[in-house]
Amino acid sequence: MSAAVPISVPGVGESISEGILAKWLAADGSTVKAGDPLFELETDKATNVVPAPASGVLKVQAAEGDTVAIGSSVGVIDPSGAPAADSKPEPKADAKPAAEAKADSKPAPTPQPKADAKPDQGAEHLSPAVRRVVAEEDVDPSQVEGTGKGGRLTKGDVLAHASSGASAKAAEPATSPAPAEAKAPAPPAPKPAPAKEGRETRERMSGLRQRIAQRLVEAQQTAAILTTFNEVDMTRVMATRAKYKEAFQKAHGVGLGFSSFFIKATIEALKAFPAVNARIEGNEIVYNNYFNIGVAVSTERGLMVPVIRDADQLSFADIEKAIGVFADKARKGAIGVDDLQGGTFTITNGGVFGSLLSTPILNPPQSGILGMHAIKKRAVVVDDQIVIRPMMYLALSYDHRIIDGREAVSTLVRIKDCLEDPERLLLAI
Structure with missing residues (x-):
């Protein structure tokens, strides 16, 4: 064995x-x-x-x-065990003949079983709220079918019964008109629709959702999070993308999106201000001399942040391909643990959901996160002229324990400059 x-x-x-x-x-x-x-x-x-x-x-x-x-x-x-017999169907098959045998040996019950099924329909067994509705509507509780636990009456049961009774009474005058001297009753005041059962649904938080909640709270409690904002004119990025989109697709087999521009611009800023790419361990600041950029992805299971490793060594096409792989994994629920570890900085894009402005929360132990938002045409002043430009608000949340305001603002300005002059990204200047 x-x-x-x-x-x-x-x-x-x-x-x-x-x-x-x-x-x-x-x-x-x-x-x-x-x-x-x-x-x-x-x-x-x-x-x-x-x-x-x-x-x-x-x-x-x-x-x-x-x-x-x-x-x-x-x-x-x-390995040597025998599968357990399926015990559920058999009792059902045996139970039916037994029930039929009982039915054959005893006379068929009169309509009393229905009443027996609701032994608690007397007024003394009703809840105070149901008793009040029964009195207001002048309803016989024994004539109402209860849908509550154990067959008990609910307010909705009484109101529904009263409504059906009112409809029946309203139809009577057509065949049996009331005497002329009878005073017509006042129309009833409108009542709220019967309360539906199951107004709340409870389900256990997934392990991933619990951990996300825990990490977000920890980030708020352990880091001195501050957010600085700026706006970027997306005119030249959009023009560059439109100009080379088809050629890029043919050459690399992948579309040219906005993410690669932002990742490249962010890396240039992180190189200029290393503290934003650092982390705290105990009493030490650990400066990362590599650039593993996390890209926040929303999935059915919650927010995940797969990491594009050594993104500074990748081309625009390589970055777009990596993002495509993660998007496909997210749709299939196949993002693994290895995909989520080792990030040094995160970029999140609330703009895909229509967000105009937000304050992203750090992804520990990282010290910085960039928030992208929706591109909106706005009136701005350029060379003393009011013009319409596609604008995006940027938000940089950072850990103020190791990143000063000057570094944070300068990082965001550097990102803005690179995006408004995308040729700098291609020339790495």
Whole structure:
């Protein structure tokens, strides 16, 4: 007999010690093959699908939603085990004949079961709010079908019943007119629509969402975050992009977007002001002599920041291709932990959602983040003339513990200058 193979939680990153078992992809007692998707593990970085380590029968030992430590066992696979019998359908099949046998041996019940199903419909069993509505609407609670827990009446049940009764009464005068001396009742005051059940829905926050929330709060509590703003005239970037867009696509097989311009401009600014590309470790400032630029990507699972490594050594085409790869991974939910680690500076683009201005929050342990926004045509003064230009607000949030205001403002001005004169990016000046 072969020994059972434990299912261990794999390591998914050097700084990650635990995760959440989000979902089992195979049922307890089912037969799985080695390499089959077994369960989803959510961490503070991403969601990973863990494959089966062997073939056999799955025996689950951890429930969905449990926090599990890296290296711990969440179940076993028994290579020699037999799959568990499907016990759910059989009771249903056996239960039906039993019920039919009872039905054959006893007379069919009269309509009383319905009343028995609502033993608590007397006024003494109603909630105060429901009793009040019953009194106001002059409704017999025993004639109302309850939809609440245990068949209890809700305000919505009473109001719906009253409305249907009012409609029926309104139809009566057509066939049985009231005596002339009878005083017509005043029309009822309009009432709010019956309250719908399930006005709230609760669901567990994913491990990724919990970690995002934790990191954002930590960033606010541990760093002295300040934001400086500027605006950039996008005329020349847009003209350059329009002029070379088709040729760029033919030459490199990828579209020319705005992101590559911003990444290149940011790198030039970081080279000029190294503190913005640094981080704090204890009592030391660590200056990064490389440029790993994180690009914030919104996914169904939350905001992720995949990293373009050594972006200073990449061409415009290389950067656009890297962004395309991450976008494709985001759509497929395939961004991995390795894609998210090692960033030195982040760029986020709220403009794709229509944001005009924002104050981005740092992505620890980084000390700076650039916020891009929507491009809007505005009236601006150029050479003492009022002209219409495509303008974008830029926001640079930074850790004031290691970055002075002068450095932050100068960084943003440098980015602005590079974008308003994009030839500088091509010439690296």
